[in-house]
Amino acid sequence: MSDERQRLVENWVRAEIRALRAYHVQPAQGLIKLDAMENPYTWPAELRAAWTEVLQAADVNRYPDPTAAALTAPLRDVMGVPEDMRVILGNGSDELIQMIAMSLAGPSRSVLSVEPGFVMYRMIATFCGMRYVGVPLAAADFSLDLAAVLQAIDAHQPAVVFLAYPNNPTGNLFDAAAIEQVIRAAPGLVVVDEAYAPFTDATFMPRLGEFDNLVVMRTVSKMGLAGLRLGLLAGPAEWLDEFDKVRLPYNINVLTQASAAFALRHKAVFDAQTAAIRTERPRLAAALAEHDGVTVFASDANFLLVRTPPGRARVWFDGLRERGVLIKNLDGAHPLLADCLRPTVGTPAENDALIAALREVVEGA
Ligand SMILES: *Cc1c(COP(=O)(O)O)cnc(C)c1O
Numbered sequence: 001m002s003d004e005r006q007r008l009v010e011n012w013v014r015a016e017i018r019a020l021r022a023y024h025v026q027p028a029q030g031l032i033k034l035d036a037m038e039n040p041y042t043w044p045a046e047l048r049a050a051w052t053e054v055l056q057a058a059d060v061n062r063y064p065d066p067t068a069a070a071l072t073a074p075l076r077d078v079m080g081v082p083e084d085m086r087v088i089l090g091n092g093s094d095e096l097i098q099m100i101a102m103s104l105a106g107p108s109r110s111v112l113s114v115e116p117g118f119v120m121y122r123m124i125a126t127f128c129g130m131r132y133v134g135v136p137l138a139a140a141d142f143s144l145d146l147a148a149v150l151q152a153i154d155a156h157q158p159a160v161v162f163l164a165y166p167n168n169p170t171g172n173l174f175d176a177a178a179i180e181q182v183i184r185a186a187p188g189l190v191v192v193d194e195a196y197a198p199f200t201d202a203t204f205m206p207r208l209g210e211f212d213n214l215v216v217m218r219t220v221s222k223m224g225l226a227g228l229r230l231g232l233l234a235g236p237a238e239w240l241d242e243f244d245k246v247r248l249p250y251n252i253n254v255l256t257q258a259s260a261a262f263a264l265r266h267k268a269v270f271d272a273q274t275a276a277i278r279t280e281r282p283r284l285a286a287a288l289a290e291h292d293g294v295t296v297f298a299s300d301a302n303f304l305l306v307r308t309p310p311g312r313a314r315v316w317f318d319g320l321r322e323r324g325v326l327i328k329n330l331d332g333a334h335p336l337l338a339d340c341l342r343p344t345v346g347t348p349a350e351n352d353a354l355i356a357a358l359r360e361v362v363e364g365a
Pocket residue numbers: 037091092093094095118164167168193195218219220221226229230231
C-alpha cells in the first residue's frame with residue numbers, strides 16, 4: 001500500500017518540489033529565542049487590554065474587507081508610500097513574493113538574486129517553476145558584486161530581481177548607487193525588499209516612480225508584528241494591478257486587519273521598541289567582537305552576522321543552546337557563510353545572557 005502511495009507521489013509531485021527540503025524552524029521551547037529576527041518585546045498590559053476590546057468587536061462570521069481599506073490608509077502613512085503609488089497587502093511579504101513570481105513565471109523565465117540572500121526568493125522561484133540565478137556577494141564584506149550582477153542580468157535577462165535592503169542573512173546595506181545601476185540594467189522588475197526598514201534610515205520608498213521597473217516591499221514582521229502575517233508591496237499601478245489579480249480574495253484575515261490597524265494607532269510603542277533594539281545593536285556587536293578571531297559584520301538590521309574562528313560555529317551554537325540561548329547557525333548554509341552565526345538583537349537582558357553564555361562557551365573550550 002505505502003509503496004503504491006510512494007509511486008503515485010513520485011509520479012505526480014514535480015521533481016523540483018520533491019527535491020526541496022521544507023522550510024525548517026528549530027524548536028525553541030524554554031530557550032531565549034534569538035534565532036528568527038523577532039522583536040523581543042511583548043505588548044504592555046494596557047495595550048493588550050485595549051486590543052482585546054478591538055478583537056471583541058470583530059465580526060469573524062463575515063469575510064474580511066477585501067481591500068482592507070481601514071488598514072491600508074494608516075499603513076501607507078507609516079511606511080511613507082508616495083501618494084501616486086499603489087499598494088497591495090500580503091499574508092506576510094512571503095505571499096507578495098509568491099504573487100510576483102506567479103505573475104511573471106513562464107517557461108525559461110528566471111528570478112535573480114544575490115547569495116547569500118533571503119532563501120524564500122529561491123524557494124518561491126522553484127514553487128512557480130522558474131529558474132533561479134544566485135549571484136555571489138563579494139567575499140570580503142558581502143557587498144554587491146556589481147560587475148557580476150550586471151553580467152548575470154545580461155546573460156539571463158531575469159523576469160525579476162530581488163534585492164533585500166538591508167540584506168538577510170548578512171545585515172548590510174548594498175550601495176544605493178549600485179542598486180540604481182541594477183534597476184537601470186534589469187530588463188524586468190526589480191523588487192527592493194525592505195523587511196528591516198525599522199532598523200535603518202536607508203530606503204528606496206521615496207524613489208518609487210523614478211524608475212518604470214521598481215517596486216518596494218515592506219513587512220510589519222520585524223517591527224514587532226510577526227505573528228499577524230502582514231506585508232506590503234508599493235509601486236506603480238501598472239505592475240500592481242496585474243499582481244492584484246493573482247491575490248487570493250480575503251488574503252488578510254479579519255483579526256489581522258483589526259489588530260494591525262490597532263497597532264498602527266499605537267505606533268509610538270513599536271518605535272520605542274525598535275529604537276531600543278537599534279541602541280542594543282552596537283553594544284552587542286562590541287561585546288561579541290571582543291573574542292579573539294571573531295568578526296562581527298556591519299549591520300543595519302536587527303541581527304548580527306558573526307564569523308567565529310575556523311571550525312567553532314557549530315561548537316559555539318551548541319554551547320549557547322545548552323546554556324539556554326538559541327541563535328541561528330549559518331555554517332554550511334552557503335560557502336561564503338563558513339563559520340558564521342546569526343544572533344538576533346534581543347532585549348538588554350537577553351543580550352546579556354547571550355554575551356555571558358558565549359563567554360562560558362569560549363572559555364570552557
Ligand atoms: C523576514 C523577511 C521577510 C519575510 O517577511 P514576512 O512578512 O514575515 O513574510 C522578507 N524578506 C526578508 C529579506 C526577510 O528577512
